[in-house]
Amino acid sequence: xxxxxxxxxxxxxxGIGAPILAVVLTMIAGGLMFAILSLPDAGLAxxxxxxxxxxGEYVFGHIPxxxxxxxxxxxxxxxxxxxxxxxxxxxRGQLLVKAGPLILIAIGLSLGFxxxxxxxxxxxxxxxxAICGAGFxxxxxxxxxxxxxxxxxxxxxIGGWLWSMIPAILKIGFRTNEILVSLLLVYVAESIxxxxxxxxxxxxxxxxxxxxxxxxxxxxxxxxxxIAGTGIHMGVVAALIAVIxxxxxxxxHMFGYQVKLTGQAPRAARFHGVDPNKLVxxxxxxxxxxxxxxxxxxxxxPAGQISIDxxxxxxxxxxxVAFLGRLHPVGILLAGLLMALTYVGGELAxxxxxxxxxxxxxxxxxxLFFLLALDLFTNYRIRGRRREVAA
Amino acid sequence: xNIIDAALIATLIGASTPILLAAIGELVVxxxxxxxxxxxGMMIVGAIAGFIACVxxxxxxxxxxxxxxxxxxxxxxxxxxxxxxxxxxxxxGLALTLFGLGISSLMGESYTGINPPITPKLFPExxxxxxxxxxxxxxxxxxxxxxxxxxxxxxxxxARTRLGLIIRAVGESHDAAHALGYKVVRIRFLCILFGGxxxxxxxxxxxxxxxxxxxxxxTAGAGWIALALxxxxxxxxxxxxxxxxxxxxxxxxxxxxxxxxxxxxxxxLDASPYLVTIIVLVIISSDRGRAALNAPAALGKxxxxxx
Numbered sequence: 001x002x003x004x005x006x007x008x009x010x011x012x013x014x015g016i017g018a019p020i021l022a023v024v025l026t027m028i029a030g031g032l033m034f035a036i037l038s039l040p041d042a043g044l045a046x047x048x049x050x051x052x053x054x055x056g057e058y059v060f061g062h063i064p065x066x067x068x069x070x071x072x073x074x075x076x077x078x079x080x081x082x083x084x085x086x087x088x089x090x091x092r093g094q095l096l097v098k099a100g101p102l103i104l105i106a107i108g109l110s111l112g113f114x115x116x117x118x119x120x121x122x123x124x125x126x127x128x129x130a131i132c133g134a135g136f137x138x139x140x141x142x143x144x145x146x147x148x149x150x151x152x153x154x155x156x157x158i159g160g161w162l163w164s165m166i167p168a169i170l171k172i173g174f175r176t177n178e179i180l181v182s183l184l185l186v187y188v189a190e191s192i193x194x195x196x197x198x199x200x201x202x203x204x205x206x207x208x209x210x211x212x213x214x215x216x217x218x219x220x221x222x223x224x225x226x227i228a229g230t231g232i233h234m235g236v237v238a239a240l241i242a243v244i245x246x247x248x249x250x251x252x253h254m255f256g257y258q259v260k261l262t263g264q265a266p267r268a269a270r271f272h273g274v275d276p277n278k279l280v281x282x283x284x285x286x287x288x289x290x291x292x293x294x295x296x297x298x299x300x301x302p303a304g305q306i307s308i309d310x311x312x313x314x315x316x317x318x319x320x321v322a323f324l325g326r327l328h329p330v331g332i333l334l335a336g337l338l339m340a341l342t343y344v345g346g347e348l349a350x351x352x353x354x355x356x357x358x359x360x361x362x363x364x365x366x367x368l369f370f371l372l373a374l375d376l377f378t379n380y381r382i383r384g385r386r387r388e389v390a391a
Numbered sequence: 392x393n394i395i396d397a398a399l400i401a402t403l404i405g406a407s408t409p410i411l412l413a414a415i416g417e418l419v420v421x422x423x424x425x426x427x428x429x430x431x432g433m434m435i436v437g438a439i440a441g442f443i444a445c446v447x448x449x450x451x452x453x454x455x456x457x458x459x460x461x462x463x464x465x466x467x468x469x470x471x472x473x474x475x476x477x478x479x480x481x482x483x484g485l486a487l488t489l490f491g492l493g494i495s496s497l498m499g500e501s502y503t504g505i506n507p508p509i510t511p512k513l514f515p516e517x518x519x520x521x522x523x524x525x526x527x528x529x530x531x532x533x534x535x536x537x538x539x540x541x542x543x544x545x546x547x548x549x550a551r552t553r554l555g556l557i558i559r560a561v562g563e564s565h566d567a568a569h570a571l572g573y574k575v576v577r578i579r580f581l582c583i584l585f586g587g588x589x590x591x592x593x594x595x596x597x598x599x600x601x602x603x604x605x606x607x608x609x610t611a612g613a614g615w616i617a618l619a620l621x622x623x624x625x626x627x628x629x630x631x632x633x634x635x636x637x638x639x640x641x642x643x644x645x646x647x648x649x650x651x652x653x654x655x656x657x658x659x660l661d662a663s664p665y666l667v668t669i670i671v672l673v674i675i676s677s678d679r680g681r682a683a684l685n686a687p688a689a690l691g692k693x694x695x696x697x698x
Binding site: 004006037118120170173174175176177179180181183184185186187188191192194195199316317319320323356357358359360361362363364365366368369372373375376379380 | 428468472476477478479481482483485486487489490491492493494495496497500607611612615616618619622656657658659661662665666668669672673676677695
């Protein structure tokens with residue numbers, strides 16, 4: 001029998017090793033999942049139909065087919081986006097485009113998660129930020145003033161911040177569960193998005209099609225690629241700034257100390273003079289504003305316009321990124337890049353192996369499962385059960 | 392045309408059944424001290440598992456059974472991670488929802504745009520034609536009646552039986568329950584499975600009766616509303632029924648208002664079930680005494696027996 005023994009302090013080695021091991025295990029399990037998706041193999045089935053092979057040969061013939069298929073899927077997702085001769089250069093640029101919003105949102109979420117404040121409605125704050133930012137830009141259409149884009153950035157951050165203040169204020173004022181409120185507000189935000197795309201932000205010259213004017217193709221409201229071919233736009237720069245700022249705040253600043261203290265010992269934090277209400281406002285506000293920023297950069301750059309479904313779930317994937325990065329800024333940076341890789345690789349696998357788009361979502365969920373399971377070894381030690389002397 | 396009539400009340404009961412089923416399952420899970428935020432994921436996996444089973448076999452009954460199996464299968468992941476690997480319940484629940492949404496659209500890839508076999512009504516047509524009482528009392532399929540029976544069974548079990556007492560003891564203080572010799576992990580594991588099965592049937596009811604067809608992400612927050620419902624109900628089964636019918640009523644009413652083209656923005660009507668859920672949550676949780684008194688004391692806490 002095995003027995004768990006709590007470690008006096010979390011293991012440093014496992015803290016770093018667990019995410020890496022989780023990625024490896026996910027690759028194996030994911031490869032298996034993709035292999036199973038291709039069953040039964042058409043070639044073997046045809047051979048069996050024609051009577052060329054027996055039943056045993058038919059069954060066992062699948063093993064090499066599955067291994068090949070799984071390996072191909074893993075290579076397409078993790079290797080080809082980076083190193084493929086033909087697609088590599090373009091896809092490497094896409095990597096940063098997708099990692100930018102993920103990292104930006106996850107950095108904000110990680111502060112709250114550390115303090116036990118669960119904002120899981122970043123998707124909604126992302127949508128509202130995009131609508132506010134785009135609305136600001138479109139209000140001045142067709143002006144091409146250079147002041148418009150900075151204004152859009154501010155409007156986007158304020159939009160996301162305001163949307164996150166709803167669960168924050170309800171939590172402080174009425175002790176309402178912020179998990180449920182922030183999540184339910186995602187659906188409200190989606191309704192507002194539908195209203196914006198078909199109503200108040202609809203392109204008047206769009207021949208009746210839903211969707212706003214194109215922001216990315218209009219000077220003044222666009223968020224262009226800063227260095228051609230790299231995919232770096234203002235949002236990616238903002239994400240890097242957020243990583244550095246979060247690192248400094250967490251390690252060198254009183255606020256970061258309060259966040260960490262509240263997460264580890266809420267009672268001690270209260271005696272230390274940490275105001276839990278202010279912490280809720282700050283953590284929710286920061287994560288909301290960053291999610292709003294991510295939405296604005298996306299809608300004025302890669303997405304280009306407000307449309308009914310311009311959001312692709314970055315707000316939810318960022319939750320995985322935050323955990324995979326151990327709620328640590330540098331970890332989140334790496335996790336964001338890895339998760340972006342699965343997005344880019346997933347799209348590649350979609351076109352080249354006709355793997356369904358949703359397979360990647362399941363794959364990302366699996367990654368989080370393995371990570372959560374392996375976390376056990378960070379906090380506990382496995383011991384064989386000693387034979388105890390009967391009293 | 393009247394806004395409220397017998398047909399509306401009948402629709403309301405149908406519309407509330409999925410969230411009622413999911414909520415009553417989650418209520419038992421939370422009573423045992425476990426917070427499973429993966430209801431949405433278990434519902435949608437139940438929806439597709441039930442749908443596939445029903446379409447391939449042609450039997451709605453088998454569809455609902457497979458819905459329960461699908462939901463329970465997903466909840467096993469949650470149970471193993473939280474009970475044996477001692478993982479954070481909030482994070483694991485979120486992961487379960489994300490994974491459930493992904494795996495369900497993967498499974499349902501080739502099932503969009505199909506209509507499932509019709510689930511039969513329980514009572515003969517003559518009874519359903521009785522004015523008012525007909526559509527409201529006799530106009531449903533078996534699952535609706537079973538869901539009400541399930542509420543009664545859960546209420547009775549929790550309040551009056553030894554099993555209920557054990558579940559509540561585990562949820563109030565796992566250390567005390569452990570010291571008394573109850574298998575905390577095993578009991579919680581079974582409660583989580585029960586919750587998963589209930590959520591799965593609720594999901595299957597969506598894809599087989601309410602909609603009825605399969606689309607990606609079709610639960611659209613029903614699982615989260617079910618979670619809110621448990622708080623609304625202050626962990627009391629009959630109140631969950633009341634709450635579910637209240638929410639179902641709003642959903643049915645807003646659909647009717649949309650159909651009648653009332654001068655209210657469609658977006659506001661679409662958002663109304665979520666907004667009302669938030670408002671109700673605020674009202675419930677602002678009442679300090681009630682919410683705090685009924686919540687299981689060990690809710691969401693990790694149990695690790697050191698001896």
